[in-house]
Amino acid sequence: MGQDPKQKRKQERQMNDQMRVRREKMNELREEGIDPFGHEFKPTALAKELTEKYDKFTKEELEEKDVTVTIAGRMVAKRGSGKVGFADILDRSGKIQVYVRKDVVGDENYHIFKRADIGDFLGFTGEVIKTDLGQLTIKPTHVTFLSKSLRPLPDKYHGLQNKEQKYRQRYLDLISNRESFDRFQKRAKIIKAVRNYLDNTLDFTEVETPVLHPSAGGASARPFVTHHNALDIQLYLRIALELHLKRLIVGGMGRVYEIGRVFRNEGMDKEHNPEFTELESYAAYYDYRDVMDETEGIFRAAAKVVSNDGLITYQGSEVDLDKPFKRVHMVDAIKEATGVDFWSSMSDEDAKKLADEHGVKYESYWKVGHIINAFFEKFVEPTITNPTFVYGHPIEISPLAKKNAKDPRFTDRFELYILGNEYANAFSELNDPIDQKQRFEAQVKEREAGNDEAQGIDEDYVKALEYGMPPTGGLGIGIDRLAMLLTDAPSIRDVLLFPTMRPEEDNN
């Protein structure tokens, strides 16, 4: 790290008094023969464990037990008087108080503690006690300096409030805002619960498929474009997992799923990040109704992480995830909300007339199906509160879903809506290669007509279908949105450790 003196001077100018003091203390430690960035240390206990195990005992009972433990963590608060001091030590499980006495740890150890800053990592070996006020506490006989913090931490009481800084410097958010820390723990547990349900209850196989695609298909979205040097070809970051997973169904894997990052080159807001995590699952011999059952199972398993009775509150609205989810055909839902009946046969012009009458905007290339979908989005979607499967999407907006056997205008597809937001998209997969090719061709026409999110033809995928794919039920769930719902997060950025941000110019 040999810096030229000019840079060093610049750095010093940018430092405030607190940073200077901390660097001085770091040097002081070195002079005292203590490594300010120490080595391995073996804690024998975590804060939370200790609370669970010992908080139920009285001060006297703990004295009698005489339990000695070693803990380590970041000092996040410090309260001193002359020859004794209290501090809160934060480890990965939570906080615990330490009570350091000069007459117990000795002059040298007490000096280390006294000179330590909030943010430093310390290790303590001592007895588990309770204070006069009944606070479970470690009373150390030995203090070990573990690591120096050269920058001051956010306000201990208010935590870090600045949203931009929370997203850019997530570590500070995690240190100072426990609810944020807990949310990411919950997110991990939610994903684990989903995996466990698919693996063990439904006997799925988890797989990993390529992120780099020669053509981006499986969804309607603009992709990120990249380039492979050795092959000298253009590649796209995947916008969906779909087409590879279905190839695996052709390959006989039967039940597969992937939880993986997908990338869409589109706008960002509190529900969209350019990269997000999607679950997709495909099961041979399932139809969309089986997938509804599967979806309910996944949501219930995930909800168990945060709620025993399936009741959750999202942004002030209560939702019951234990009750069977409602199932309603899109056309029926529109009819109920608006009185407009799309079951009756009509031309594109008829549909556009209805759209005009109801103030629904449309593009010139739209057909009846697009307009039905627009009616749904405008008049039905925002009104849904309890978990509801809306099924029977028009064929025009469902290029990968199987046609309904009785009414070919619609597909055996559903989406799950909760509180006006979409959480899952699923269908009986289109396994007729001839039909699939035609649907791709229709997408190409749409693209030519001005829809730049329409897909191209994936010939290789059509070829796979030609070898034969069993009837299959597929499902996609936005994992980030599921995590938002279950952790009551108002923005997708609150469930992404490092949401996409525009880079800062000056990084100090």
Added chain:
RNA sequence: GAGCCGUUAGCUCAGCCGGUAGAGCAUCUGACUUUUAAUCAGAGGGUCGGCAGUUCGAACCUGCCACGGCUCACCA
């Protein structure tokens, strides 16, 4: 992409009608052997996001720029 709002000490925030900046925490010095947003006494710390402009004078008014947030449009 459009509209609205925000950016002041390390952090959380005040700052009135335009008169060269304040609090709490944190930091520093001192006191204190059971504190828990410890307390008490004292001290230091600012390119008021950036650049222009208006003005005798700008944190405050105007314009442009940067970053962020919210709402809308598109999407999962």
